[in-house]
Amino acid sequence: MQFTINGRAFEADVDIRTSLLDLCREHLDLTGAKKGCDHGQCGACTMLINGRRVNSCLTLAVMHQEDEIITIEGVGDPQGLHPLQHAFVRHDAYQCGYCTPGQICSAIGMLDEIKKGWPSHVSADLSSPVFDDQEISERMSGNLCRCAAYTNVVDAIREVADSAANDRTADEKDKVMADEVMA
């Protein structure tokens, strides 16, 4: 089978039962996407397929030979972080880090959905949803985080998506935290 992942061509000879997640993790050495449940319940495996976020554990690799697949490795690396990756670091929007690649891929897809005007359960006006914390929380609820960095995940996404000054930027938060505990 042939795949295009992170702009690179891959060939793999895999069982047709192989999920897209297992293809990446077990055959292509792309272990950034995580397996938390293998049932589409936790979101740790989220990838972008043709720009849309997908639980990669719930879809078979064989179905995606014509698709553009982006995993966290294609979003950015430590030497060149994507703005969302950088914001997750600055806001401590993770702890153990296991759900994090999925959270970041999901956030990229989610922001695009808002931009396209797709409504969510909490959108007051279904024809033109607004960008606010409630929309972020609702739309990111498919990505579980047991360390519970949710508060910081929302802050990180907001800072990247809405660069207009607000008082919960990473710099502002750092200053408050430092003042509180440092002599």
Next chain:
Amino acid sequence: MDPFTNSLTMDKPCPQSLLDTGVQGSISRPFDRVDGPKKVSGKATYAAEYDVPDLAYGFLVGSRIGAGRVVSIDADAVRSLPGVIDVVTDFDRFIRVAGQGGETEAPTQGVKTITSRGEIIAIVVAETYEAARDAALQLPVNYEREGGAFDFAAHRNEANAPPDGVTPAHASQGDIEKAMAEADVSIDVTYVTPSQNSAAMEPHASIAVWEQDGSLTLYGAYQMPTSDASQLADALGLPSEKVRIISRYIGGGFGSKLGIAPESVAAAIAAKQIGRPVKAVMARQQVFEATVRRSNTEQRLRLAATADGTLTAIGHESLVSNQPGEDFFEPVGIGTHMIYAAENRLITHEQVPLNFVLSGSMRAPGEAVGMVGLECAMDELAEQLGMDPIELRRINDTSIDPEKGVPFSSRCLTGALDEGARRFGWDRRQAPASRRDGEWWIGMGMASSVRGNMLMESSAKVEIHPDGSATVSSAMTDIGTGSYTILAQIASEILGIPVWQISLSLGDTNDPPAAGSGGSWGAGSSGSAVYLACETLREKLATAMGVETSALTLKDGQAIAANRSQPIGELVGEGIAAVGKIKPGKQEEETTQASFGAHFAEVAVNSVTGEVRVRRMLGVFAAGRVLNAKTARSQCLGGMTFGIGTALTEELVHDRRDGKLVNRDLAEYHIPVNADVPQLDVHFLRERDIHANPIHAKGIGELGISGAAPAIANAIYNACGIRVRDFPITLDKLLAKLPDPN
């Protein structure tokens, strides 16, 4: 050159700390995690992600009966399936249950006997994951059902006292019956909490690799690699030094990865048998069924008080459950021993033997659920007294341990209550069921927080290299807690070397042994070991400069003394190294050590549906020195969110026929999601604890959960006037009693 050694047993307080005299400015600063860029780019390597050549895939097989024995396994039925290499079992050495934290011997072994549904009895090994899974699900197993107790209510009368654990099974002082009879006001209520699961995002996973010399390397997801290597070696019949565990990154633990889990022994035995490395990752359902749960609890709370609110008696009698013959019990009353003064006290634990998945540690064993009963009962007592619940707690605060009679090493309970009340706007709280916002009832609640502080024997090595950089190495782990970052900050502060020039090696048993991550002891224990190593290195640098240690200033990679400034790297020759070792000592008996805090919650209860939304929460905490303001805050946010789960959503449901976990996945076991959690606030009080350790820090990872759930429950009562004593507080428990919205 052999490293220097610096050992300290905490027999005496340590009033001076190099972290107060350092001038690097690293300590306490809200540094971003040093491992952050790797984590956000998918480059951090978790247990199942090592690229090992010639790897075979294992899929575990769990028992489909709740109690009895395995008669036969028909391995031949699946051996011929495409890709299958072998079906491996070892009825003697496979572990029947997961290990408990800190144990150095194997957990109960032998899987011919089934003591709970889902017990791991075999592993199918294949060339691919898909082939292994398919064969494992088809493997025919014949069982004989026998006995088994699967219903808590039906077996509660068989409860008996377990052996003492981290807290005594039974403790009493004075005469609670007399105090209750003579009290101006008293409370006698029963609270119930269900079984829970840690549900760390990374499932338990092992890659077992046998080396040429007969030793085993296991890439695993473990919180305590040093003791886990001993458990694993004992299970396999090897000397401990023949087992190396590597756990560089762990995708959360919350107690569930303190001891070894069944996949490790299965992978090791299978790898030996087929002569190839084997990877075994538990399916999420197997994590629920075959690792550990937090026990369900039934707690009788009795409080007696004089009319002015002085407690005269506290009774906290708990029923918990575990498998027959297992000693661990959920130490429900552990916080009750020390949080409030009262002359007459009775704190007991009785174990109901049940064939459920093993009970073990989950974040703040004891306090997480024990404070639910105690702090809700305190709220009930305050109402009977007609007293503000904060005032009731303030009156009963104590600087002396009410049972042992020794002072607390440091204790800021009242400080946390007062600061929290001010920040939260507690004065705006109204009478129950009197505040509305549209169709929602709005209420505020609070609860105290306490978590015992522990110091565990730990060691760490610190090296300074000729280029002026440094390396910290220890078998300590970072399970998301921030160990990599805070250990770098401690070394940086004392050695005057910038954090970015300090590299770390954690989670490898080839490095100096450590207690690992559990019980909130990680930072204090490993941090002290790093401190001690750096203390010695600082002395060596002073000697190299030819000055007294007290005259030396280390900053930004320079050693400064006697009007000279020299790069630190130039003072170390080929490099110098020191090992720091910390041990608990007499301070543990001479003081009672704990972190304290207070939780505040505002909730909305829907007047039509009974749905509960947490609107805002504040936690104020005092845990000694905060080593990194950012990672410490995150630990508290995580604990508070666990509290939201305990209060509102988390409940393992056991089938009363065979103990099967009905909701053994993340769609049915409801941990809080993003939309369940509002913007949470955390505030730290300034505190130093000179009795705890030389870095003056106490545990923080479990403080955030202690008291969080009862604060929410008390807010629900304040919102709608309904007292639910059966957790979690789901809407069905509110619906029938909701007040008339008009």
